Amino acid sequence: MMATGTLNQYIQYVERMFRTANGENLARLLSLRDDHINNKNLRSSDIATLVEGNCVAPLDEIIIYHLCCVQALSVKDFIEAYHHQSQCVAAVVRLLQAQKEENWSLSLMYTVCLDLRLVAQKAELCDAQSNGKILEKAAESLLACFRVCAADNRTADEDTKRLGMLNLVNQLLKVYFRINKLHLCKPLIRAIDSSPFKDQFPLAQQITYRYFVGRKAMFDSDYRSADEYLSFAFQNCHHQSIKNKRLILTYLIPVKMLLGFMPAKRLLHKYDLLQFWDLVTTVKNGDLRGIDHVMEEHESFFIRAGIYLIVEKLKITAYRNLFRKVYLAENTHQIDIVSFQAALQIMGQVDVDSDETQCIVANLIYDGKIKGYISYQHKKVVVSKQNAFPPLSSLY
Numbered sequence: 001m002m003a004t005g006t007l008n009q010y011i012q013y014v015e016r017m018f019r020t021a022n023g024e025n026l027a028r029l030l031s032l033r034d035d036h037i038n039n040k041n042l043r044s045s046d047i048a049t050l051v052e053g054n055c056v057a058p059l060d061e062i063i064i065y066h067l068c069c070v071q072a073l074s075v076k077d078f079i080e081a082y083h084h085q086s087q088c089v090a091a092v093v094r095l096l097q098a099q100k101e102e103n104w105s106l107s108l109m110y111t112v113c114l115d116l117r118l119v120a121q122k123a124e125l126c127d128a129q130s131n132g133k134i135l136e137k138a139a140e141s142l143l144a145c146f147r148v149c150a151a152d153n154r155t156a157d158e159d160t161k162r163l164g165m166l167n168l169v170n171q172l173l174k175v176y177f178r179i180n181k182l183h184l185c186k187p188l189i190r191a192i193d194s195s196p197f198k199d200q201f202p203l204a205q206q207i208t209y210r211y212f213v214g215r216k217a218m219f220d221s222d223y224r225s226a227d228e229y230l231s232f233a234f235q236n237c238h239h240q241s242i243k244n245k246r247l248i249l250t251y252l253i254p255v256k257m258l259l260g261f262m263p264a265k266r267l268l269h270k271y272d273l274l275q276f277w278d279l280v281t282t283v284k285n286g287d288l289r290g291i292d293h294v295m296e297e298h299e300s301f302f303i304r305a306g307i308y309l310i311v312e313k314l315k316i317t318a319y320r321n322l323f324r325k326v327y328l329a330e331n332t333h334q335i336d337i338v339s340f341q342a343a344l345q346i347m348g349q350v351d352v353d354s355d356e357t358q359c360i361v362a363n364l365i366y367d368g369k370i371k372g373y374i375s376y377q378h379k380k381v382v383v384s385k386q387n388a389f390p391p392l393s394s395l396y
Helices: 007-019 023-029 047-052 059-074 078-098 106-126 133-150 161-178 182-193 203-219 223-236 242-258 265-270 275-285 288-297 299-305 308-312 314-330 337-346 354-366
Strands: 334-336 372-375 380-383
Touching (some): 007 059, 059 078, 059 106, 078 133, 133 161, 133 182, 161 182, 161 203, 182 203, 203 242, 223 242, 242 275, 242 308, 265 275, 275 314, 288 314, 334 337, 337 354
Antiparallel strands (some): 372 380
16 A cells, blocks of 8 residues: 555554554565655655654654655665665664663664665765765664663563664674774674573574674684684575575685585585685695685685685695695604605795795694694604694694
């Protein structure tokens, strides 16, 4: 009905959903992704006058800003639309603050906050000077909603606004990753991890949260935590959500590889991630020349996914695997530096000298990837007689 109704009918319907505490329908009627935004009857130059006399505050403001945003979107003025949607979210904050003993309007909050993020992303594309400032400002609006939810200390689980925290945190994480301000994620992660409701949030929200926290742990070089979070996201993601599972694997695979677990080719084939297969074979074989070739061939994929520097760290694993082959071939716990140098030269590093070789070995020893020490006097690497090359999974 709302796709063709009059402006007055729309206002009355929204007001009725509000009076009957019908959060789901109210959210739909104030969503920028609902069919009603195509209804030309809802576009008027006199929206404020028509709304103010028919609705209580702050619902009147919410409707006015929503319809102003719809009007701006109809002419593709995304910056103007962003400003109206930002005011709409501010009005929803006032509504949440006024509702002391109830949380039925959380659905409305989710909707207007998601719409704000999406409109802000489009506004960013229209403003070459913004450089993330519009999205950062949008995040401040989302944080205002978050603070209202976090401040609700009621013990009645089903009515507390704190149940809305994770949805907002996920929106904020998406913004902070987009504008590369990952340090701002820390207090949000702390708030969720310390929440008594952390296991009560909907599974879909938990999956999104673990995906982003896993990615942050990966960038922080906390590969054990990254593995835990990303594995949860992958295992609990719906089996038909191939696109999302592929996205999770894009980060989980290099993390697993750094921990010494190599993916099966059938998995990579299933999720169209065969870019990693050549990487797997070269790392396992200590093929340094091959790694350089793979990095060059799939450079755009690795950069676009934001994992180029992580993947580059696998070169250290390749060094470790190559030197382990030398150790097995020599079958002694005292190995000449020149043997490692020769292996590096065979694998394409023809200009490497003894000092550079010693430097590589020293780094591997420092990282715990080789148990031993360098005897500079005898130009030998003396490795432990037990577990000279510990499993990578034991190092993080």
